[in-house]
Amino acid sequence: MNSAEDRRNIGAGYRNGRGGAATGSVNKDCSPHPSLSDSLEGEIRAFLTDEDELHTYDDLTKVNPVTPTTVLKCLQARYRVKVFYTHAGCTLVALNPFQPIPHLYSLDVMKQYHCAPQPQEFKPHIFIVAEEAYRNVQGQLQPVNQSLVVSGESGAGKTWTSRCLMKYYATVAASSSVVKSQDTVEKIERRVLDSNPIMEAFGNACTLRNNNSSRFGKYIQLQLDRCQLLVGASVQTYLLEKTRVADQPTNERNFHVFYQMMKGATDEQRKEWKMPLGQHFVWLPKAEKTIEEDCFLDTVEALDHLGINEERQRQIFRILAGLLQLGNVYFSPPMNESQPCDVEEHSKVFLQRAAELLCVPAEELQQCFRVRTLQAGKQSVLKPCSQADCGMRRDCLAKVIYAQLFEWLVTFINNSICADKSTWCNFIGVLDVYGFECFHINNLEQLCINYANEKLQQHFVAHYLRAQQEEYVSEGLQWSFVKYQDNQSCLDLIEGSPVSVFSLLNEASRLNRASDANTFRARLEKELRENINISWDKFSMVPHFTVAHYAGKVDYHIEGMVEKNKDPVPPELISLLEKSENSLLHQIFSEKETDNVTSKGLSKVTVVSKFKNSLESLMKILHTTTPHYTRCIKPNPDCKPLTFKKEEVIMQLEACGIVETIHISAAGFPIRIPFRSFIQRYRLIAKHSRLKSQSHFSGMYSLLLCP
Ligand SMILES: Nc1ncnc2c1ncn2[C@@H]1O[C@H](COP(=O)(O)OP(=O)(O)OP(=O)(O)O)[C@@H](O)[C@H]1O
Numbered sequence: 001m002n003s004a005e006d007r008r009n010i011g012a013g014y015r016n017g018r019g020g021a022a023t024g025s026v027n028k029d030c031s032p033h034p035s036l037s038d039s040l041e042g043e044i045r046a047f048l049t050d051e052d053e054l055h056t057y058d059d060l061t062k063v064n065p066v067t068p069t070t071v072l073k074c075l076q077a078r079y080r081v082k083v084f085y086t087h088a089g090c091t092l093v094a095l096n097p098f099q100p101i102p103h104l105y106s107l108d109v110m111k112q113y114h115c116a117p118q119p120q121e122f123k124p125h126i127f128i129v130a131e132e133a134y135r136n137v138q139g140q141l142q143p144v145n146q147s148l149v150v151s152g153e154s155g156a157g158k159t160w161t162s163r164c165l166m167k168y169y170a171t172v173a174a175s176s177s178v179v180k181s182q183d184t185v186e187k188i189e190r191r192v193l194d195s196n197p198i199m200e201a202f203g204n205a206c207t208l209r210n211n212n213s214s215r216f217g218k219y220i221q222l223q224l225d226r227c228q229l230l231v232g233a234s235v236q237t238y239l240l241e242k243t244r245v246a247d248q249p250t251n252e253r254n255f256h257v258f259y260q261m262m263k264g265a266t267d268e269q270r271k272e273w274k275m276p277l278g279q280h281f282v283w284l285p286k287a288e289k290t291i292e293e294d295c296f297l298d299t300v301e302a303l304d305h306l307g308i309n310e311e312r313q314r315q316i317f318r319i320l321a322g323l324l325q326l327g328n329v330y331f332s333p334p335m336n337e338s339q340p341c342d343v344e345e346h347s348k349v350f351l352q353r354a355a356e357l358l359c360v361p362a363e364e365l366q367q368c369f370r371v372r373t374l375q376a377g378k379q380s381v382l383k384p385c386s387q388a389d390c391g392m393r394r395d396c397l398a399k400v401i402y403a404q405l406f407e408w409l410v411t412f413i414n415n416s417i418c419a420d421k422s423t424w425c426n427f428i429g430v431l432d433v434y435g436f437e438c439f440h441i442n443n444l445e446q447l448c449i450n451y452a453n454e455k456l457q458q459h460f461v462a463h464y465l466r467a468q469q470e471e472y473v474s475e476g477l478q479w480s481f482v483k484y485q486d487n488q489s490c491l492d493l494i495e496g497s498p499v500s501v502f503s504l505l506n507e508a509s510r511l512n513r514a515s516d517a518n519t520f521r522a523r524l525e526k527e528l529r530e531n532i533n534i535s536w537d538k539f540s541m542v543p544h545f546t547v548a549h550y551a552g553k554v555d556y557h558i559e560g561m562v563e564k565n566k567d568p569v570p571p572e573l574i575s576l577l578e579k580s581e582n583s584l585l586h587q588i589f590s591e592k593e594t595d596n597v598t599s600k601g602l603s604k605v606t607v608v609s610k611f612k613n614s615l616e617s618l619m620k621i622l623h624t625t626t627p628h629y630t631r632c633i634k635p636n637p638d639c640k641p642l643t644f645k646k647e648e649v650i651m652q653l654e655a656c657g658i659v660e661t662i663h664i665s666a667a668g669f670p671i672r673i674p675f676r677s678f679i680q681r682y683r684l685i686a687k688h689s690r691l692k693s694q695s696h697f698s699g700m701y702s703l704l705l706c707p
Pocket residue numbers: 096097098099100101152153154155156157158159160161209210212213214215433434435632
């Protein structure tokens with residue numbers, strides 16, 4: 001990876017081209033011409049001299065010259081005086097304060113932005129983005145539906161921002177209600193907002209980078225009726241990191257809900273869940289740590305509001321308690337290899353408790369872990385599992401139960417908050433997906449997460465950086481192209497056809513034998529070595545491949561990747577769960593055959609295929625909406641209040657191409673209205689002007705330069 005300094009130098013070649021579109025004077029200055037770079041250095045120095053002024057730049061398009069250094073300095077100056085939002089052309093940059101700033105998000109502030117004739121004239125704020133999207137729906141300009149894309153790395157503030165947006169709409173889109181009784185409106189807003197604590201309890205966890213890290217992606221569609229009132233919502237989730245249930249990375253925690261139960265249970269519940277105070281659970285690391293999100297009552301209250309009755313809640317918590325018990329079950333190798341493994345003596349009590357809580361016979365549960373049933377023609381043959389296999393089957397049971405329970409909850413939430421299609425006509429979508437991840441060891445989970453980020457970056461590039469410039473050219477405007485980093489070749493590497501990392505992974509997953517990491521690595525190298533985005537460290541002993549993502553290089557370990565992609569569930573486990581006397585568990589596993597779990601326990605669809613399909617559906621939705629981008633920035637890696645680390649920030653700014661965005665925004669035409677709407681709207685005032693004749697317009701849109 002380049003150092004921050006290197007990248008700063010690359011970026012420093014750009015200059016502000018404000019107002020330059022018409023004259024074609026946008027300088028993409030990548031030339032090493034000494035006099036040019038000298039003069040740029042001079043301009044930068046001159047701009048930075050007036051330090052007291054730097055925080056006043058509400059919109060980075062006004063910075064001159066626009067370079068990574070000048071942009072960074074302005075953001076730093078603003079952060080110092082506790083100004084956290086800044087416009088960057090079409091994007092809003094949100095710096096995480098890492099401390100509560102209540103006055104910034106009060107009801108009064110919401111109302112101010114909502115009621116202002118020109119909210120853009122107010123200080124930059126996430127409410128401007130929210131209000132702009134809302135007014136676009138009111139204005140019915142095509143495309144009417146809106147998407148608010150919130151991106152940034154882990155801990156940057158995406159979930160926080162999404163919650164804030166939802167609260168905004170729950171306030172402004174309901175408070176003007178006169179049509180519905182206060183009761184109904186309150187109920188739907190409340191339900192929509194209550195979906196957050198539930199999904200966060202079950203889908204978020206404390207990681208090294210964020211105490212409340214979302215371990216899944218979500219797109220929330222807020223449904224608006226003809227009067228732009230919030231009448232419902234629906235949630236689409238993406239790729240829950242279910243491995244965390246049975247395997248928590250060092251110094252990280254399991255999903256919040258387990259800690260909430262452990263800390264918030266009443267004596268009676270403790271007894272029911274077989275969770276005595278002080279009991280150690282292997283799958284509950286760092287239980288001594290207390291965080292804000294450990295509040296069990298909030299989750300229960302939200303479950304109540306969403307209409308999950310007491311009995312259902314009991315079933316949910318019993319299942320979760322059963323999973324915790326499973327984590328304490330260990331196996332020892334048998335004396336004789338032809339015999340199944342033994343459950344370790346001190347584990348037996350946990351196996352018994354798990355069986356009771358999951359409402360399945362303990363004997364059968366034990367058998368499922370220790371013995372595999374093989375089909376030989378019409379005959380079934382029983383084969384003892386190795387010690388490692390027993391552990392894998394235990395983990396697999398926990399993961400499949402947790403993932404299906406999460407899915408059931410999301411479906412329940414949707415049934416509870418989704419409005420009837422006849423009652424809503426437009427929507428505002430809020431997208432909050434996990435940020436780009438690069439750990440010491442990365443595997444399939446990180447590959448999928450980073451692939452999702454590549455897709456979103458591509459959407460931004462295609463929608464804004466490329467399409468906008470192409471449009472100026474097609475409109476016959478004089479425009480010199482601003483260079484940007486296009487990530488298409490990285491996407492081709494990951495998902496392209498006929499050969500890509502995903503296609504090769506799927507090919508290896510289809511083979512009916514255990515995969516070998518070195519063989520897979522050799523296959524990748526043979527097929528993909530031409531692609532500039534993939535490389536290998538020749539001296540590494542660990543089978544891996546390195547992908548150059550738009551946000552940086554990531555090494556992926558291959559060991560276990562193919563198995564993860566298959567995500568097989570032994571059929572015995574599913575058959576056992578179908579028999580559970582916990583009616584929720586029984587319902588989850590017997591009512592429907594999900595994509596990945598069939599009654600035969602086999603995976604029909606690989607993880608990457610399923611993920612790719614769900615992302616493609618998301619992209620289709622995004623393409624039919626008007627997007628609004630918010631880039632959340634994490635000012636320091638330690639989540640310390642009001643601490644701004646330049647190196648951290650510059651890397652994030654560069655990764656999302658903020659300088660290029662500012663250039664294009666500054667030089668371009670920020671307002672675009674389709675001709676038909678433009679003429680409809682302004683015909684009246686143009687009686688004698690050329691507007692009457694469409695022949696004067698060559699392109700699709702009226703492009704307006706802001707003053
Ligand atoms: N505008 C804000 N005001 C105050 N605190 C904030 C704000 N935005 C974020 N935070 C703080 O930063 C923490 C991390 O934010 P958040 O959980 O939204 O990050 P994220 O980008 O969603 O991370 P991940 O990708 O790991 O889910 C929050 O828990 C909150 O404490």
